[in-house]
Amino acid sequence: MTTxxxxxxxxxxxxxxxxxxxxxxxxxxPAPQQEGTTTPTPTATAPNNGPGTQQHFLQTVGQANTVIxxxxxxxxxxxxxxxxxxxxxxxxxxxxxxxFTIEGHAxxxxxxxxxxxxxxxxxxxxxxxxxxxxxxxxRIRTISYGKERPVAMGSNEQAWAQNRRAATVVxx
Amino acid sequence: MRTRPVRTRPVRIRSMRTSDxxxxxxxxxxxxxxxxxxxxxxxxxSRDLGAPIPEGGEVETVEESQGLTGSVSFEGxxxxxxxxxxxxxxxxxxxxxxxxxxxxxxxxELARVITSDxxxxxxxxxxxxxxxxxxTYPEITxxxxxxxxxxxxxxxxxxxxxxxxxxxxxxxCYLYDMQLRSELVREGWVVPPADWRRAAHKCADLVYSRLTxxxxxxxxxxxYIAETGPKDNRTKRLAIMDSDGANHRFITTGQSTAxxxxxxxxxxxxxxxxxxxxxxxxxxxxxGTGTQTLITQSANPTFAPRWSPDxxxxxxxxxxxxxxxxxxxxxxxxxxxxKLTDAPGIDIGGSYSPxxxxxxxxxxxxxxxxxxxxxxxxxxxxxxxxGSARCATPEWSPRGDQIAFTNTSxxxxxxxxxxxxxxxxxxxxxxxxxxxWSPNGRIVQFFRTERNTGSTSLWQxxxxxxxxxxxxxxxDASDPAWGPILP
Numbered sequence: 001m002t003t004x005x006x007x008x009x010x011x012x013x014x015x016x017x018x019x020x021x022x023x024x025x026x027x028x029x030p031a032p033q034q035e036g037t038t039t040p041t042p043t044a045t046a047p048n049n050g051p052g053t054q055q056h057f058l059q060t061v062g063q064a065n066t067v068i069x070x071x072x073x074x075x076x077x078x079x080x081x082x083x084x085x086x087x088x089x090x091x092x093x094x095x096x097x098x099x100f101t102i103e104g105h106a107x108x109x110x111x112x113x114x115x116x117x118x119x120x121x122x123x124x125x126x127x128x129x130x131x132x133x134x135x136x137x138x139r140i141r142t143i144s145y146g147k148e149r150p151v152a153m154g155s156n157e158q159a160w161a162q163n164r165r166a167a168t169v170v171x172x
Numbered sequence: 173m174r175t176r177p178v179r180t181r182p183v184r185i186r187s188m189r190t191s192d193x194x195x196x197x198x199x200x201x202x203x204x205x206x207x208x209x210x211x212x213x214x215x216x217x218s219r220d221l222g223a224p225i226p227e228g229g230e231v232e233t234v235e236e237s238q239g240l241t242g243s244v245s246f247e248g249x250x251x252x253x254x255x256x257x258x259x260x261x262x263x264x265x266x267x268x269x270x271x272x273x274x275x276x277x278x279x280x281e282l283a284r285v286i287t288s289d290x291x292x293x294x295x296x297x298x299x300x301x302x303x304x305x306x307x308t309y310p311e312i313t314x315x316x317x318x319x320x321x322x323x324x325x326x327x328x329x330x331x332x333x334x335x336x337x338x339x340x341x342x343x344x345c346y347l348y349d350m351q352l353r354s355e356l357v358r359e360g361w362v363v364p365p366a367d368w369r370r371a372a373h374k375c376a377d378l379v380y381s382r383l384t385x386x387x388x389x390x391x392x393x394x395x396y397i398a399e400t401g402p403k404d405n406r407t408k409r410l411a412i413m414d415s416d417g418a419n420h421r422f423i424t425t426g427q428s429t430a431x432x433x434x435x436x437x438x439x440x441x442x443x444x445x446x447x448x449x450x451x452x453x454x455x456x457x458x459x460g461t462g463t464q465t466l467i468t469q470s471a472n473p474t475f476a477p478r479w480s481p482d483x484x485x486x487x488x489x490x491x492x493x494x495x496x497x498x499x500x501x502x503x504x505x506x507x508x509x510x511k512l513t514d515a516p517g518i519d520i521g522g523s524y525s526p527x528x529x530x531x532x533x534x535x536x537x538x539x540x541x542x543x544x545x546x547x548x549x550x551x552x553x554x555x556x557x558x559g560s561a562r563c564a565t566p567e568w569s570p571r572g573d574q575i576a577f578t579n580t581s582x583x584x585x586x587x588x589x590x591x592x593x594x595x596x597x598x599x600x601x602x603x604x605x606x607x608x609w610s611p612n613g614r615i616v617q618f619f620r621t622e623r624n625t626g627s628t629s630l631w632q633x634x635x636x637x638x639x640x641x642x643x644x645x646x647x648d649a650s651d652p653a654w655g656p657i658l659p
Contacts (some may be wrong), residue, residue, distance in 0.1 A: 001491060011535065011553055014581070020488075031328075037197070055283070073540070075494075094343075108621070108626065110580065110585070111541075111564040111565050111578050111580060111605050112431060112432065112606065112651065113432060113475050113489070113520050113521055113651075114475040114518060114534065114536075114541060114563065114565075114580075114604070116431075116452060116473070116476075117474045117475060117489065117491055117496040117518040117520050118492040119520065120473055120496065121491070121494040121495075121518065122494075124491075124493055124494030128494075141304065141452055142494075143450070143472060143473070144452060144491070146328070148406065148408070148429055148431075149333055149404065150403060150404055150626075151404065153402075153404060153624070154285075154624060155401050155602075155623040155624045155626075
């Protein structure tokens with residue numbers, strides 16, 4: 001499978017990239033939250049932890065591979081982002097019935113409305129890459145939360161770097 | 173059962189002579205209390221809505237001055253202008269739904285509201301009813317100047333409140349120049365008891381306008397977003413209040429995130445962004461019926477709603493494939509949307525010039541956020557902001573002479589001329605954004621975010637950069653939108 005080959009090929013370069021890149025949050029952000037008014041989060045007690053659940057997605061790809069990060073005011077998908085998205089693409093190729101959502105986010109240092117548009121642009125950048133490696137667009141929903149849902153609470157560069165993100169979640 | 177007054181056309185009686193102490197009221201369609209219309213079954217999009225709130229009644233002007241005649245004796249700085257505002261008198265202390273202790277107590281409250289308006293505005297030195305003697309009812313139109321002259325006040329505001337047979341209130345307001353010992357202006361209003369504060373705001377507006385030459389602004393309302401909870405799980409509710417923070421009401425319950433409200437020019441509707449269906453979408457909420465509708469049927473996210481000054485159009489921004497552009501749609505719904513911008517990048521927001529002919533908006537087509545002006549049909553787009561400032565959330569002043577914006581280079585609120593010149597920074601918080609204008613274009617309101625905590629609050633500042641103050645709100649507050657003078 002093409003995506004698998006690319007993923008392996010890029011995996012070696014990832015560590016070096018992480019050290020000097022725009023991102024490199026030292027502690028990993030918690031798992032993406034789901035919209036409170038949509039489907040409830042699958043829980044451990046529920047029997048549904050198989051393919052098509054957020055839990056299964058997380059366990060299979062690893063939490064670090066569910067989120068890509070962006071530079072200040074940027075939305076380009078760089079080499080490290082591509083590696084992460086290819087890992088996701090492998091999963092979604094393996095489970096072709098799973099639909100999913102990409103949540104776009106911005107840091108707090110932007111105006112509210114612009115950040116909503118920026119989050120949408122970031123989510124679409126991730127979506128477009130996944131489509132380019134073979135995931136059908138009709139399986140991917142995007143949503144922007146702008147600066148409304150930070151995962152890092154501080155007001156500093158490190159926190160902002162963690163909040164400029166596109167997080168992939170499986171909502172069934 | 174909740175009731176609300178039936179809407180009637182406003183009745184205004186113009187051109188009465190100042191000297192005519194007329195109280196004749198033109199036959200007025202009775203403000204019958206009618207049961208609220210049965211609500212339709214709750215729809216998906218309305219599940220975040222609270223119970224409908226009562227609409228305001230009409231305020232009827234029953235006497236009015238003949239414009240600005242005569243001079244004002246005071247020639248110093250208005251900051252130093254002493255204004256005595258004793259309790260409003262009543263002809264007969266009687267019961268009123270506006271105050272459990274009757275019309276005399278209401279007279280004191282009226283003077284307190286006027287005093288608070290004028291003091292918070294920062295332009296005058298008012299003295300309120302709690303430290304002044306109480307004039308009698310006949311003294312309202314014939315002040316005992318000797319009583320007031322040794323209190324150091326240059327101006328005197330007196331008034332009265334009378335309970336009418338139909339349950340409404342007649343409230344009169346008089347401004348006297350102490351040195352000239354003459355009346356400068358007077359006006360009277362008939363208000364439903366629930367709207368008694370509007371008469372006080374109208375009196376404050378009358379005094380403010382007569383002494384400064386500026387247009388009124390106190391009798392107006394503000395829509396905003398009330399915020400509670402921790403930074404990573406904020407509850408954001410649509411809320412409204414009077415310009416002084418009174419009559420505060422929540423519109424949404426907080427189950428879904430609500431953002432960026434705007435009052436319609438007639439105050440009957442609010443447009444805002446809600447995540448109620450799981451996606452960011454723009455709705456129009458009808459205050460009278462308590463129901464809301466989507467402004468456009470689309471699978472794409474919509475942001476940043478704005479009314480045209482005549483209320484006929486709504487601007488909104490929509491992202492298609494990550495590219496955001498500005499659209500225009502009829503406010504009545506059902507019409508086709510017209511795309512006004514098509515540059516690659518984020519074109520968003522928009523604010524009409526007061527005459528509705530032009531729109532100032534924000535775009536990052538140059539690489540960073542800057543402000544542009546276009547004709548109302550989208551033609552003739554040109555950048556107006558240059559230099560070091562990054563320009564976001566531009567808002568055209570109701571007077572037309574200024575555009576307020578967020579400078580996202582250092583997150584302050586600034587103003588500039590409509591051509592982009594004469595940039596002046598008005599604020600310097602850690603993060604100030606989203607300016608909105610007072611109805612008279614003399615005050616800029618905005619919200620301030622605190623570093624680290626993410627705590628938010630509403631602030632306002634004069635166009636001069638002076639008189640910065642925080643507006644009291646029950647909880648944290650953001651996205652203020654100041655409406656025009658109430659109809």
